[in-house]
Amino acid sequence: MFRPNMRVYVSLLIVFSCSTLAPHPVCANSSTKADEPLVASKPTLPVARRISSLIDEQIQNGTKDYAKLASPVCSDAEFVRRVYLDLTGRIPTVTQTRAFLDDSQPDKRAALVDQLLETPEYARHISQRLDVMLMERLRKKYINVTLWEEYLRDAVAENKPLDQLVREILAADGSGKGQQAEARFYLARDGDVNELTRDISRIFLGANLTCAQCHDHPDVAEWKQDHYYGISAFLVRSFVFTDKKKKQTVFAEKAEGEVKFESVFEVRDKTSKGPETTLPVVFNGPKVAEPAFKKGEEYNVKPAKDVRPIPKYSRRAQLGDALTSSQNRRFARTMANRLWAMVMGRGIVHPLDADHSDNPPSHPELLELLTDEFTASGYDLKWYLRELVLSKTYQRSSSNELFASKSDQELSDAQFAHAILKPLTPEQFSRSVLEATGQAEVYRQSLKDKLSEAALRKNLVGYERQFVSLFGGLPGEPVEGFETTADQILYLSNNGSIQGILSPRSGNTADRVLKIPADQPEQMAEELYLSVLNRRPDATETQEVAELLAGKTGTARNDMVIDLVWALMMSSEFRFNH
Template identity: 75%
Template sequence: MFWTNMRVYVLLLVVFLSHALFAQSQPAVAATIPEPPLVAKKPVLPAAKPLHRIIDQQIQQGHKDYQKLSSVRCSDSEFLRRVTLDLTGRIPSIEQTRAFLTEKRPEKRTILVDQLLGSPEYARHISQQLDVTLMERLRKKYIDVGAWEEFLRQSVAENKPLDQMVREILSADGSKKEDLAAARFYLARDGDVNELTRDISRIFLGADLTCAQCHDHPDVNDWKQDHYYGISAFLVRSFVFKDKKKKQTVFAEKAEGEVKFESVFEVRDKTSKGPETTLPVVFNGSKVPEPAFKKGEEYKVKPAKDVRPVPKYSRREQLGAAITSPENRRFARTMSNRLWAMVMGRGIVHPLDADHSENPPSHPELLDTLTDQMMAHQFDLKWYLRELVLSETYQRSSANDLFNSKDAEELDDSKFTHAILKPLTPEQFAWAVLEATGQAAVYRNSLKKKLTEESLRKKLVGYERQFVSLFGGLPGKPVEGFEATADQILYLSNNQAIQGILSARAGNTAGRVLKVPVEQPEKAAEELYLSVLNRHPDQAETKEIVSLLAGKTGKERSDLVSDLIWALVMSSEFRFNH
């Protein structure tokens, strides 16, 4: 059926190339600025005015030519698609699109944001984002992945404070039913102390300390070997234990064991004074003291063959509290920056795990403010995301008249003068395709009174898993950009499941378009574009669709409509959040 009409092929090329060229026109990133304020400050209070207004003020103050360089406010259709993808992981339905574009209330964007934040899809999508951040698509090991995903989803749904969620994860050993799922963070990494030290520092502290394991970091003066081992000391006594009687795997712990380290450079130069050791400590914070026990009294349950030891004092249990302590601003700063990057397309510190004085933030005052307010609002995830997406900074258009001018080099992404193009995540891509083709609508209609977010997901999750397996990258190495591979292109072009949802059936996009009277091709064009790209077609696009549909009836018309849907779904405009 596909590519039987050369003009459809031409249309696809035009759509793809125009948006691909636009994507390439986005400027490169640059940065410069002061050492991160990582020591504790005095407790801060919520700001007197909304954070989204402070964001706009400080972004504009960050660059003297911001007003001259910045894009205009995005259109309603851009905002609707962007914020729905960012907060719920899918594009809006055609019903939502029509309703929002015809809504006249001036506060309709705020109303939309609150509706999305209150939806079950918000909890599902944000928990998936957290899952990828925390687990980097590691495969199942010991702990049921579904239980872990439900732990995250439920945590987001009840708006559990982000610091509390992290404490629960870092204190879990899997020995109790209530913390079994949360222990996946440790157990999926096989309890490897070095891997955990690396990932904890990267994910929660914005510092990739991998190269500080054998010596002070060779490229970052701020990061020392004792920073690496200060974190490692929380974990050095822990190990994976398989309880054969209970048929359970837990992250057990001994009562003794110390980290020992010395610089390989000092060993080589014969200047080493011998191995050092350290108590647990997070960067330059306070070392965590350890109670002393008489020899032989260190355990609640002493080590023995096939017996899980339980010490009276657990070093690992102190890790979550130390990481999220108000004295450690790195955690709040890193989480603020990660969430900012999630919706804005780039961190204020970028890369996200390179927060040090030689890679300063693009807007140091703003990152300080975000950190303060994250702490002042007790790590309220929903509040924080709401403030970000209500800012005018978030609502800038991705288009800018200066992209093709002599001033294009001034449009650095780090200035946030425009919305940065973000490739859809595999999950977003899957659900966007299901919404654009109308497959989601078909199942919504079939479920009727049984329709819930969970019941709909059960019907369609197979599609999501196919997209994740193909587009999700290697476990432990999440994809950050987008570059289509041959396998991906073949899947999207030839997979029977994909081809099946393009064909006309009652309630899906092709079916709705074919119901439009033949003598009203302009309405067919509108139905296509509102369904797939969530906007009205422009004059040239309408003219092209009208021309393609002219004289087509029966199967020829049906095949052509499916081809057109496929062409729009394959366009760069669809593949990116813009």
């Protein structure tokens, strides 16, 4: 059984490991100043739609003592790791890291961002982030999950407008040829009207209306019971139907059915006037009226035993349009905030489903700007993410000694003046482990001219699923912060698949390090750190590596290199995006 050299592990962690609050100071010592401009490449979009600099202005204007508190713009090493993780879901390869660090072009950051946005890995990673947002890691039910994943990947690859994607999902019933995948949002939740109402309001409207089901929300005065049932009214006629002949499950709908509700408080106090009802409506928007039909003419296909009814008018089909309508600003605002949180580590409104007047945005004018510009762009996901990561706000260092002496209130007031530490998602963690050990490169070499994102993923997806099962949380309750369990520790320390990818094999990290002559410990240390942490080691770290490898030959040298790779990979510097 593989047992990491604990002396190596402990000694290395003393040198380079960061706590969850204080990452390695690689960027704190950067010569780049907080107020130095970032040179961008020639804009590919109209100047009027370039908002990265406006983001920085709003953050600066909204932060007291910003010039004093703001971290410097991060070093190239921190940037290349961060942007690869956020746009492709993995750390860069050692070759990609070296190329970026050695590049002297002033616009190289913008050029790299544009390059990454066009890769198949970008489409895969962002589609997975959307998947977790929409499905919250719910288990497979009725719909082939692979079809759903490919549907989202294709949507991101073609840069489908986000509002269009949401409308397609909310209009889907799973009956049309080639349209089964979109219905997963409904069917994975068993078509439960209350669960769907809660999730739609949380995910798309930034409002957790759970406590407004039985009465007006007790803690948020502006969230009313009729807000909950206005959304529920779009769905109340829908139900899961299985066609036994076709062996297909769809989200069917009837032509009749109304929501009925009354406050439990009014019932208790005997002040209720009886159950109320409402037409479909999204918050305070216009109510969606429906056409009247003569009795008996409501259906294209009438209900019958084992027959899916098809009404002439579908309430549910109106939901996507009402939700994404220009009259409903909450949708654009919530999506702009969610995408901001995806790359910045925290929402401007936080928690993301608590957008109300008692929980104001940290930067109200900025959120208004982002909402307006995201809407004006036509919900252009690629453009929006590009603007976010090209801002100096995104490119701040995560290390600033000034923050160590600040109170919680002062830190809260200085939100986004420095980069927020973000634990890697399970998908990011798995892919980064495979890059750090060089296992992904081994597969790339084996595929040769057959190499593609899809082919490589086929080789790596087994590792990804193991990480998701261990680090992803419970179905419907994905992990949002950082936590560790005994199972995770045991897996990373002793699992055979981890042992296997650490051992030297042609082209992987341990193999490359071992091929460096023993009298060149500086080069060995650099190869280790660039491969795993995407930065060059400092003098102390180089000396530590040299001392640990000194005098070791044969199996002892092999084992020590394996231990070094493992120890670097287990550090909290690796586990976080900072």
